Amino acid sequence: MHKIFGFCAALLATQSFADDHNGSLEKFEIRGTTLVYDTETIADAEIVADDVDVLLETLRANSGVRVLELNSSGGSVWAGREMARIVIDFGLDTIVHGECSSSCVRVFLAGENRQMTLGSKLGFHQPTWSAANMQSYYEQWRQSDGWDTPFDFSAWVFEDTQREFHEDLTYMISRGVAAEFAVKSKGIPNSDNWYPTRVELSLAGVLRSE
Template sequence: AAWIAYLAIAGSLVFTLLSLLVSYQSLTADKFVVEDPLALEKARASQYTLRVSPNGRQIHISGSLALGSGDKLSDLLDQNRAVTDIVLSSDGGHVYAGRRIAYLINSRLLNTYVYGSCKSACATAFIGGAKRHLGRAAKLGFHQYGIDLRFPLPLYDLEAEQEKEIRFYRLQGISEDFLGRVFKSSHQEIWFPTHKELLNAGVIHDIVEE
Protein backbone atom coordinates (compact mmCIF):
# COMPACT_ATOMS: atom_id res chain seq x y z
CA ALA A 1 0.00 0.00 0.00
CA ALA A 2 1.05 3.56 -0.69
CA TRP A 3 0.93 4.55 2.95
CA ILE A 4 3.48 1.89 3.81
CA ALA A 5 5.87 3.34 1.23
CA TYR A 6 5.35 6.87 2.57
CA LEU A 7 5.94 5.61 6.11
CA ALA A 8 9.17 3.95 5.04
CA ILE A 9 10.36 7.16 3.35
CA ALA A 10 9.47 9.21 6.42
CA GLY A 11 11.32 6.79 8.65
CA SER A 12 14.36 6.95 6.43
CA LEU A 13 14.35 10.76 6.52
CA VAL A 14 14.09 10.81 10.30
CA PHE A 15 16.97 8.35 10.59
CA THR A 16 19.10 10.46 8.23
CA LEU A 17 18.39 13.66 10.13
CA LEU A 18 19.21 12.03 13.45
CA SER A 19 22.45 10.66 12.03
CA LEU A 20 23.44 14.11 10.75
CA LEU A 21 22.65 15.65 14.13
CA VAL A 22 24.76 13.13 15.99
CA SER A 23 27.63 13.62 13.52
CA TYR A 24 27.45 17.42 13.88
CA GLN A 25 27.47 17.19 17.66
CA SER A 26 30.44 14.85 17.63
CA LEU A 27 32.34 17.28 15.41
CA THR A 28 31.46 20.48 17.24
CA ALA A 29 30.61 19.68 20.82
CA ASP A 30 34.19 20.05 21.99
CA LYS A 31 34.37 23.43 20.29
CA PHE A 32 31.54 24.93 22.35
CA VAL A 33 31.71 23.16 25.71
CA VAL A 34 34.20 24.80 28.02
CA GLU A 35 35.38 22.43 30.71
CA ASP A 36 37.49 25.02 32.54
CA PRO A 37 36.49 28.68 31.97
CA LEU A 38 39.42 29.95 34.04
CA ALA A 39 41.89 28.00 31.91
CA LEU A 40 40.29 29.40 28.76
CA GLU A 41 40.50 32.96 30.10
CA LYS A 42 44.14 32.43 31.03
CA ALA A 43 44.92 31.04 27.58
CA ARG A 44 43.29 34.05 25.92
CA ALA A 45 45.09 36.51 28.19
CA SER A 46 48.43 34.96 27.25
CA GLN A 47 47.91 36.07 23.64
CA TYR A 48 48.21 39.81 24.28
CA THR A 49 49.99 42.31 26.50
CA LEU A 50 48.70 45.57 27.99
CA ARG A 51 51.35 47.90 29.40
CA VAL A 52 51.08 51.38 30.91
CA SER A 53 53.90 53.76 29.97
CA PRO A 54 56.15 55.13 32.75
CA ASN A 55 54.56 58.58 32.43
CA GLY A 56 51.08 57.09 32.84
CA ARG A 57 49.77 58.71 29.65
CA GLN A 58 49.82 55.74 27.27
CA ILE A 59 48.71 52.13 27.21
CA HIS A 60 50.60 49.87 24.80
CA ILE A 61 48.63 46.93 23.35
CA SER A 62 50.54 44.17 21.58
CA GLY A 63 49.93 40.59 20.49
CA SER A 64 46.72 39.00 19.24
CA LEU A 65 43.49 40.76 20.22
CA ALA A 66 41.75 37.87 21.94
CA LEU A 67 38.30 37.87 23.49
CA GLY A 68 38.52 39.52 26.89
CA SER A 69 41.22 42.00 25.90
CA GLY A 70 38.67 44.81 25.72
CA ASP A 71 37.48 44.14 29.27
CA LYS A 72 41.07 44.07 30.52
CA LEU A 73 41.73 47.38 28.77
CA SER A 74 38.61 48.90 30.34
CA ASP A 75 39.78 47.85 33.81
CA LEU A 76 43.26 49.25 33.16
CA LEU A 77 41.83 52.57 32.00
CA ASP A 78 39.71 52.79 35.13
CA GLN A 79 42.87 52.31 37.18
CA ASN A 80 44.90 54.84 35.17
CA ARG A 81 42.79 57.94 34.65
CA ALA A 82 45.66 59.98 33.19
CA VAL A 83 45.84 57.83 30.03
CA THR A 84 45.16 59.77 26.83
CA ASP A 85 46.75 57.58 24.16
CA ILE A 86 46.61 53.95 23.02
CA VAL A 87 49.62 52.54 21.15
CA LEU A 88 48.79 49.48 19.05
CA SER A 89 51.03 46.76 17.63
CA SER A 90 49.14 43.67 16.47
CA ASP A 91 48.60 41.44 13.46
CA GLY A 92 44.90 41.24 14.35
CA GLY A 93 42.80 38.89 16.39
CA HIS A 94 39.13 38.35 17.08
CA VAL A 95 36.68 40.62 15.25
CA TYR A 96 34.64 41.20 18.39
CA ALA A 97 37.73 42.06 20.43
CA GLY A 98 38.91 44.63 17.89
CA ARG A 99 35.48 46.21 17.79
CA ARG A 100 35.16 46.24 21.58
CA ILE A 101 38.49 48.03 21.90
CA ALA A 102 37.55 50.48 19.14
CA TYR A 103 34.29 51.41 20.86
CA LEU A 104 36.05 51.72 24.21
CA ILE A 105 38.73 54.02 22.78
CA ASN A 106 36.06 56.05 21.01
CA SER A 107 33.82 56.44 24.05
CA ARG A 108 36.73 57.71 26.15
CA LEU A 109 37.99 60.11 23.47
CA LEU A 110 41.46 58.54 23.42
CA ASN A 111 44.02 59.03 20.65
CA THR A 112 45.60 56.09 18.83
CA TYR A 113 49.15 55.53 17.61
CA VAL A 114 50.82 52.86 15.49
CA TYR A 115 54.59 52.80 15.04
CA GLY A 116 54.92 49.29 13.61
CA SER A 117 52.23 47.10 12.12
CA CYS A 118 48.50 47.02 12.86
CA LYS A 119 46.33 44.69 10.79
CA SER A 120 42.76 43.45 10.52
CA ALA A 121 40.99 43.67 13.92
CA CYS A 122 43.81 45.92 15.16
CA ALA A 123 43.07 48.41 12.37
CA THR A 124 39.47 48.60 13.58
CA ALA A 125 40.69 49.30 17.11
CA PHE A 126 43.00 52.02 15.75
CA ILE A 127 40.16 53.73 13.88
CA GLY A 128 38.36 54.20 17.20
CA GLY A 129 40.84 56.96 18.05
CA ALA A 130 39.75 60.58 18.34
CA LYS A 131 43.04 61.55 16.70
CA ARG A 132 44.88 58.84 14.82
CA HIS A 133 48.65 59.00 14.36
CA LEU A 134 50.97 56.79 12.30
CA GLY A 135 54.74 56.49 12.60
CA ARG A 136 56.86 57.01 9.50
CA ALA A 137 57.61 53.30 9.15
CA ALA A 138 54.19 52.13 10.31
CA LYS A 139 51.52 50.42 8.25
CA LEU A 140 47.84 49.58 8.56
CA GLY A 141 46.47 46.40 6.95
CA PHE A 142 42.93 45.61 5.87
CA HIS A 143 41.26 42.48 4.50
CA GLN A 144 38.04 40.49 4.57
CA TYR A 145 37.07 38.69 7.73
CA GLY A 146 37.40 34.93 7.96
CA ILE A 147 36.25 32.05 10.13
CA ASP A 148 38.63 29.67 11.84
CA LEU A 149 37.26 26.32 10.70
CA ARG A 150 38.60 24.71 13.87
CA PHE A 151 36.04 26.75 15.80
CA PRO A 152 32.90 27.03 13.64
CA LEU A 153 30.32 29.65 14.56
CA PRO A 154 26.76 28.75 13.51
CA LEU A 155 24.83 31.56 11.81
CA TYR A 156 27.92 33.81 11.71
CA ASP A 157 27.45 36.29 8.86
CA LEU A 158 30.80 37.67 7.72
CA GLU A 159 29.32 40.30 5.43
CA ALA A 160 27.07 41.59 8.20
CA GLU A 161 30.06 41.86 10.53
CA GLN A 162 32.03 43.76 7.90
CA GLU A 163 29.08 46.10 7.37
CA LYS A 164 29.17 46.98 11.07
CA GLU A 165 32.77 48.07 10.62
CA ILE A 166 31.90 50.08 7.52
CA ARG A 167 29.25 52.00 9.47
CA PHE A 168 31.68 52.68 12.31
CA TYR A 169 34.45 53.77 9.94
CA ARG A 170 32.02 56.15 8.26
CA LEU A 171 31.12 57.71 11.61
CA GLN A 172 34.85 58.21 12.17
CA GLY A 173 35.03 60.39 9.07
CA ILE A 174 36.61 57.96 6.62
CA SER A 175 35.92 58.62 2.93
CA GLU A 176 33.46 56.56 0.89
CA ASP A 177 36.14 55.70 -1.68
CA PHE A 178 38.25 54.11 1.03
CA LEU A 179 35.25 52.30 2.51
CA GLY A 180 34.64 50.76 -0.90
CA ARG A 181 38.11 49.20 -0.87
CA VAL A 182 38.64 48.29 2.77
CA PHE A 183 37.24 44.74 2.50
CA LYS A 184 38.18 43.99 -1.11
CA SER A 185 41.27 41.91 -0.29
CA SER A 186 40.56 38.27 0.55
CA HIS A 187 41.23 36.94 4.04
CA GLN A 188 44.39 35.28 2.72
CA GLU A 189 45.67 38.62 1.40
CA ILE A 190 46.02 42.04 2.97
CA TRP A 191 45.90 45.60 1.67
CA PHE A 192 48.39 48.12 3.02
CA PRO A 193 47.31 51.60 1.87
CA THR A 194 50.04 54.17 1.44
CA HIS A 195 50.38 56.94 3.98
CA LYS A 196 49.08 59.38 1.39
CA GLU A 197 45.98 57.24 0.83
CA LEU A 198 45.39 57.01 4.57
CA LEU A 199 45.74 60.77 5.01
CA ASN A 200 43.50 61.62 2.06
CA ALA A 201 40.83 59.18 3.24
CA GLY A 202 40.79 60.53 6.78
CA VAL A 203 41.99 57.26 8.29
CA ILE A 204 44.94 59.00 9.93
CA HIS A 205 45.39 62.62 10.92
CA ASP A 206 49.16 62.88 10.69
CA ILE A 207 52.53 61.17 10.46
CA VAL A 208 54.62 61.35 13.62
CA GLU A 209 58.07 60.49 14.91
CA GLU A 210 58.27 57.74 17.49
Protein backbone atom coordinates in the same frame (compact mmCIF):
# COMPACT_ATOMS: atom_id res chain seq x y z
CA MET B 1 58.23 52.79 32.21
CA HIS B 2 56.60 49.89 33.96
CA LYS B 3 54.55 46.81 33.16
CA ILE B 4 50.90 46.85 34.19
CA PHE B 5 51.23 43.59 36.05
CA GLY B 6 54.07 45.14 38.08
CA PHE B 7 51.53 47.19 40.03
CA CYS B 8 48.44 45.05 39.69
CA ALA B 9 47.41 45.90 43.28
CA ALA B 10 46.53 49.39 42.03
CA LEU B 11 45.03 48.10 38.81
CA LEU B 12 43.11 44.95 39.63
CA ALA B 13 40.43 44.38 42.23
CA THR B 14 41.25 40.73 42.89
CA GLN B 15 44.08 38.27 42.43
CA SER B 16 41.73 36.00 40.51
CA PHE B 17 41.41 38.65 37.80
CA ALA B 18 45.19 38.70 37.43
CA ASP B 19 45.30 34.91 37.34
CA ASP B 20 42.53 34.70 34.74
CA HIS B 21 43.98 37.44 32.51
CA ASN B 22 47.72 36.93 32.93
CA GLY B 23 48.29 36.29 29.20
CA SER B 24 46.49 39.50 28.33
CA LEU B 25 48.23 41.57 31.01
CA GLU B 26 51.56 40.95 29.32
CA LYS B 27 50.36 42.78 26.21
CA PHE B 28 49.82 46.08 28.05
CA GLU B 29 52.37 48.60 29.32
CA ILE B 30 52.04 52.14 30.65
CA ARG B 31 54.50 54.74 29.36
CA GLY B 32 53.58 58.10 30.82
CA THR B 33 50.24 59.11 29.32
CA THR B 34 50.44 56.34 26.72
CA LEU B 35 49.11 52.81 27.09
CA VAL B 36 50.99 50.41 24.82
CA TYR B 37 49.11 47.39 23.50
CA ASP B 38 51.47 44.96 21.76
CA THR B 39 50.59 41.42 20.68
CA GLU B 40 53.58 41.01 18.38
CA THR B 41 56.38 40.63 20.95
CA ILE B 42 54.65 37.65 22.60
CA ALA B 43 54.79 34.27 20.86
CA ASP B 44 51.49 33.20 19.26
CA ALA B 45 49.66 36.19 20.74
CA GLU B 46 46.76 37.99 19.08
CA ILE B 47 43.74 40.09 20.02
CA VAL B 48 41.51 37.95 22.26
CA ALA B 49 38.41 38.42 24.42
CA ASP B 50 40.38 38.69 27.69
CA ASP B 51 42.13 41.81 26.34
CA VAL B 52 38.83 43.68 26.47
CA ASP B 53 38.57 43.33 30.26
CA VAL B 54 42.21 44.25 30.80
CA LEU B 55 41.94 47.35 28.61
CA LEU B 56 38.88 48.56 30.48
CA GLU B 57 40.32 47.95 33.94
CA THR B 58 43.64 49.53 32.96
CA LEU B 59 41.98 52.72 31.74
CA ARG B 60 39.73 52.91 34.79
CA ALA B 61 42.77 52.62 37.05
CA ASN B 62 44.92 55.08 35.07
CA SER B 63 42.93 58.22 34.34
CA GLY B 64 46.00 59.99 32.97
CA VAL B 65 46.18 57.77 29.86
CA ARG B 66 45.47 59.80 26.73
CA VAL B 67 46.92 57.65 23.94
CA LEU B 68 46.66 53.99 22.98
CA GLU B 69 49.71 52.78 21.07
CA LEU B 70 49.06 49.71 18.91
CA ASN B 71 51.22 46.95 17.47
CA SER B 72 49.11 43.96 16.44
CA SER B 73 48.39 41.86 13.37
CA GLY B 74 44.83 41.28 14.58
CA GLY B 75 42.78 38.47 16.06
CA SER B 76 39.21 38.24 17.35
CA VAL B 77 36.74 40.42 15.45
CA TRP B 78 34.47 40.63 18.50
CA ALA B 79 37.32 41.66 20.80
CA GLY B 80 38.46 44.31 18.34
CA ARG B 81 34.98 45.79 18.26
CA GLU B 82 34.68 45.87 22.04
CA MET B 83 38.12 47.42 22.45
CA ALA B 84 37.19 50.07 19.88
CA ARG B 85 34.02 50.86 21.81
CA ILE B 86 36.07 51.39 24.97
CA VAL B 87 38.61 53.61 23.19
CA ILE B 88 35.80 55.81 21.87
CA ASP B 89 34.18 55.98 25.30
CA PHE B 90 37.43 57.14 26.93
CA GLY B 91 38.13 59.62 24.12
CA LEU B 92 41.65 58.34 23.47
CA ASP B 93 43.97 59.12 20.60
CA THR B 94 45.59 56.17 18.83
CA ILE B 95 48.97 55.66 17.22
CA VAL B 96 50.53 52.69 15.42
CA HIS B 97 54.11 51.76 16.17
CA GLY B 98 54.92 48.68 14.09
CA GLU B 99 51.88 47.15 12.43
CA CYS B 100 48.13 47.35 12.91
CA SER B 101 46.20 44.95 10.70
CA SER B 102 42.84 43.21 10.48
CA SER B 103 40.79 43.67 13.68
CA CYS B 104 43.47 45.99 15.08
CA VAL B 105 42.42 48.57 12.49
CA ARG B 106 39.00 48.72 14.13
CA VAL B 107 40.65 49.71 17.41
CA PHE B 108 42.89 52.24 15.67
CA LEU B 109 39.95 53.96 13.97
CA ALA B 110 38.35 54.47 17.37
CA GLY B 111 40.96 57.14 18.15
CA GLU B 112 40.05 60.82 18.15
CA ASN B 113 43.40 61.65 16.58
CA ARG B 114 45.10 58.85 14.65
CA GLN B 115 48.76 58.68 13.66
CA MET B 116 51.48 56.15 12.89
CA THR B 117 55.21 56.40 13.45
CA LEU B 118 57.58 56.45 10.50
CA GLY B 119 58.06 52.96 9.07
CA SER B 120 54.81 51.64 10.58
CA LYS B 121 51.93 50.27 8.52
CA LEU B 122 48.20 49.63 8.52
CA GLY B 123 46.94 46.41 6.92
CA PHE B 124 43.44 45.81 5.55
CA HIS B 125 41.76 42.55 4.50
CA GLN B 126 38.49 40.68 4.76
CA PRO B 127 37.80 38.66 7.91
CA THR B 128 37.78 34.88 7.73
CA TRP B 129 36.17 31.99 9.57
CA SER B 130 37.80 28.58 9.23
CA ALA B 131 35.74 25.45 8.57
CA ALA B 132 36.92 23.93 11.85
CA ASN B 133 35.85 26.96 13.86
CA MET B 134 32.52 27.12 12.06
CA GLN B 135 31.87 23.47 12.88
CA SER B 136 32.76 24.05 16.53
CA TYR B 137 30.48 27.11 16.71
CA TYR B 138 27.62 25.20 15.09
CA GLU B 139 27.92 22.28 17.48
CA GLN B 140 28.11 24.57 20.51
CA TRP B 141 25.13 26.77 19.65
CA ARG B 142 22.89 24.68 17.39
CA GLN B 143 20.36 23.82 20.08
CA SER B 144 20.08 27.22 21.74
CA ASP B 145 19.88 29.02 18.39
CA GLY B 146 17.48 26.52 16.83
CA TRP B 147 19.63 25.28 13.96
CA ASP B 148 18.14 21.87 13.14
CA THR B 149 20.54 21.27 10.24
CA PRO B 150 23.82 22.70 8.93
CA PHE B 151 21.71 24.38 6.25
CA ASP B 152 19.89 26.40 8.91
CA PHE B 153 23.27 27.46 10.24
CA SER B 154 24.45 28.36 6.73
CA ALA B 155 21.42 30.59 6.24
CA TRP B 156 22.24 32.38 9.49
CA VAL B 157 25.90 32.79 8.49
CA PHE B 158 24.83 34.30 5.15
CA GLU B 159 22.61 36.88 6.85
CA ASP B 160 25.12 37.60 9.61
CA THR B 161 27.94 38.14 7.12
CA GLN B 162 25.93 40.75 5.23
CA ARG B 163 24.97 42.45 8.48
CA GLU B 164 28.56 42.62 9.68
CA PHE B 165 29.80 43.86 6.31
CA HIS B 166 27.30 46.71 6.43
CA GLU B 167 28.19 47.49 10.04
CA ASP B 168 31.91 47.61 9.26
CA LEU B 169 31.41 50.04 6.38
CA THR B 170 29.10 52.20 8.46
CA TYR B 171 31.64 52.27 11.29
CA MET B 172 34.55 53.26 9.04
CA ILE B 173 32.57 56.08 7.44
CA SER B 174 31.34 57.28 10.84
CA ARG B 175 34.98 57.55 11.94
CA GLY B 176 35.71 59.89 9.04
CA VAL B 177 37.08 57.39 6.51
CA ALA B 178 36.26 58.12 2.87
CA ALA B 179 33.55 55.77 1.55
CA GLU B 180 35.57 54.80 -1.53
CA PHE B 181 38.51 53.77 0.65
CA ALA B 182 36.26 51.84 3.04
CA VAL B 183 34.70 49.88 0.18
CA LYS B 184 38.10 49.09 -1.31
CA SER B 185 39.39 47.83 2.05
CA LYS B 186 36.56 45.28 2.17
CA GLY B 187 37.54 43.78 -1.18
CA ILE B 188 40.97 42.51 -0.11
CA PRO B 189 41.05 38.68 0.27
CA ASN B 190 41.99 37.37 3.70
CA SER B 191 44.98 35.62 2.14
CA ASP B 192 46.39 39.03 1.24
CA ASN B 193 46.97 42.35 2.98
CA TRP B 194 46.64 45.86 1.59
CA TYR B 195 49.09 48.31 3.12
CA PRO B 196 48.16 51.79 1.85
CA THR B 197 50.79 54.50 1.76
CA ARG B 198 50.85 57.26 4.33
CA VAL B 199 49.56 59.67 1.69
CA GLU B 200 46.63 57.35 0.85
CA LEU B 201 45.78 56.95 4.53
CA SER B 202 45.87 60.69 5.13
CA LEU B 203 43.78 61.59 2.08
CA ALA B 204 41.19 58.95 3.03
CA GLY B 205 40.86 60.25 6.58
CA VAL B 206 42.29 57.13 8.20
CA LEU B 207 45.12 59.19 9.66
CA ARG B 208 44.02 62.47 11.15
CA SER B 209 45.13 65.10 13.62
CA GLU B 210 42.88 67.87 14.90
